[in-house]
Amino acid sequence: MSLAPRLDLRQSQSLVMTPQLQQAIKLLALSNLEVEAFIAEELEKNPLLDAQGGGEDTPDPVPPEDQGEWESLRDSPADASELLNSGAEALGEAALDVDLSAEAFHHDSAVDSLGGMDGGLGLNGAAGSMAEDGPDFDNMAAGGASLADHLMAQAGASIAGDDLFIAAQIIDQIDECGYLQGSLLDLSSRLEVPLARSEQVLAIIQTFDPTGVGARSLSECLALQAKEADRYDPCMARLIDNLDLVARGDMARLKRICGVDDEDLADMVRELRSYDPKPGCRFGGEPPASVIPDVFVARRRDGWAVELNGATLPRLLVNRSYHAQVSAGPQDKASKAWLSDCLASANWLIKTLDQRQRTIVKVAGEIVKQQEAFFLRGVAHLRPLTLRQVAEAIEMHESTVSRVTSNKYLSCARGLFELKYFFTSAIAAADGGEAVSAEAVKSAIRALIAAEDAKKILSDDTLVELLNAKGFDIARRTVAKYREAMGIGSSVQRRRQKALAGAT
Structure with missing residues (x-):
């Protein structure tokens, strides 16, 4: 083996990210919505990007061979629609047919079309009524005064001096549900005041509206409301101290502990149920985050229409006229390189967004094709589906399909669903036929439990027998797993809950 230096020539292939x-x-x-935020950042960094359209002198920077296609995309850059031909018999056929130059697709988003692509959500009516007298959705979404503001207003009217400062610190530690978080002893040590004084201020706060606010536990919250209603007698106190037995529906032990008969216990439980366990939630706080659909699906006479929700995506073009003006002026080498980088970045971003739109619509269209029975007849007809099946059908990598279906929602006549919802595991059929989706099995379990008789609660073994009769080959442990995943208690828990409900 030679140890002398030498030159070697090797050839290899690698993917550079x-x-x-x-x-x-x-x-x-x-x-x-996340793409919209990303585009806003790019608009601030790149002066050649224009979100309003750049006029007649701002064509998209695309190769000449693709100019015709990009001209149609420029008219509707945030719009990509596909008709899913219901007559396609094989997955290998070109079942998706795009006609971006069609007149019906010349709009910014699905909600702008007359017929509507909102899957029956009624968004078109709302969009069409946004005139002078249209509803103000900003005011509708805005919440009222927060719980902290409401409590501070009451504290300012009933507490003064140093106690008002202590009250402000206590109110600051009350969460949105109305409960005091943290230790009152720690707060007293931090403020360097006696614990008894903090407890006195807290006692005043606990008299504020809403009743039960400032409680440190559920028992204390319910006790405050019982005192306000003048129902806090020794029997009610013992009932509130044993909420775990109330939750389990152990009526026999509750009667012994409280020393009451069936009628009095039923009356006490009925009173307890009328109290609010989260009194602070009735006040405004952070507005709930609404889910905006990324894809609309609607039924058409010749198949299914799939379209991106372009209402959340602004028009994005390259301002060619501005680029020409800047290029014509005096430039040094660094400025010319920077301008060239901006043009290349803008060109790549527009192409990337177009590719993203096409990929999402292609994946969504294949999902609609695979799960057509669900869109027609409901969750009971949801088929087992994997990412690999969709990836093979549209000739893409499985990781690409996974990225497309992440954090995206589909709106149809049956409601709003995450794209991941349509991918479920398979459950074998009892008669050896076609496998069914796990979601379909969960729906069947939920329906059986909802229809069960209070005097004849269905056990997991009974559920297995009923599901087998419906054609689902499923084990008892699987039924228990699905039941727990849906938040449904066992037969013993359900029997106690129904007994408690019947007693009230």
Whole structure:
């Protein structure tokens, strides 16, 4: 073996993750709202990007061979629609047919079309009524005064001096449900005041509206409301101290502990049920985050229409006229390189967004094709589906399909669903026929339990027998797993709950 230095020539292939490729992969996994935020950042950094359209002198920077296609996309850059031909018999056929130049698709989003692509959500009516007298959705979404503001207003009217400062510190530790978080002893040590004084201030706060606010536990919250209603007698106190027995529906032990008969216990439980366990939730706080659909699906006479929700995506073009003006002026080498980078970045971003739109619609269209029975007849007809099946059908990698279905929602006539919802495991059929979806089995379990008789609660073994009769080959442990995943208690728990409900 020679140890002398020498030169070797080797040839190899490797995939280099360029920044542009990383950006494309990142955008694919983002929802429409996240993409909108990303575009806003790019608009601030790149002066050649224009979200309003750049006029007649701002064509998209695309190769000449693709100019015709990009001209149609420029008219509707946030719009990608596909009709899913219901007559396609094989997955290998071109079941998706795009006609971006069609007149019906010349709009910014699904909610702008007359017929509506909102899957029956009624968004078109809302969009069409946004005139002078239209509803103000901002005011509708805005909440009222927060719980902290409501409590501080009452504290200012009933507490003064140093106690008002202590009250402000206590109110600051009350969560949105109305419960005091943290230790009152720690707060007293931090403020360097006696614990008894803090407890006195807390006692005043606990008299504020809403009743039960400032409690440190559920028992204390219910006790405060019982005192306000003048129902806090020794029997009610013992009932509130044994809420675990109330939850389990152990009526026999509760009667012995409280020393009452069946009628009095039923009356006490009825009173207890009328109290609010979360008194602070009735006040405004952070507005709930609404889910915006990324894809609309609607039934058409010739199949299914699948369209992106372009309402959340702004028009994005390259301002060619501005680029020409800047290029014509005096420039040094660094400025020319920077301008060239901005043009290349803008060009790549527009192409990446278009590719993202096409990929999402392609995946969504295949999901609709595979799960057509669900869109027609409901969750009971949801088929088992994996990412690999969709990836093979549309000739893409499985990881690409996974990114497309992450954090994205589909709106149809049956409601709003996450794209991941349509991918479920398979449950074998009892008669050896076609396997069924796990979601369909969960729906059947939920329906059987909802229809069960209070005097004849269905055990897991009985559920297995009923499901087998419906054609589901499922084990008892699987039934228990699905039942627990849906938050449904065991037969013993359900029997006690129904007994408690019957007593009230």
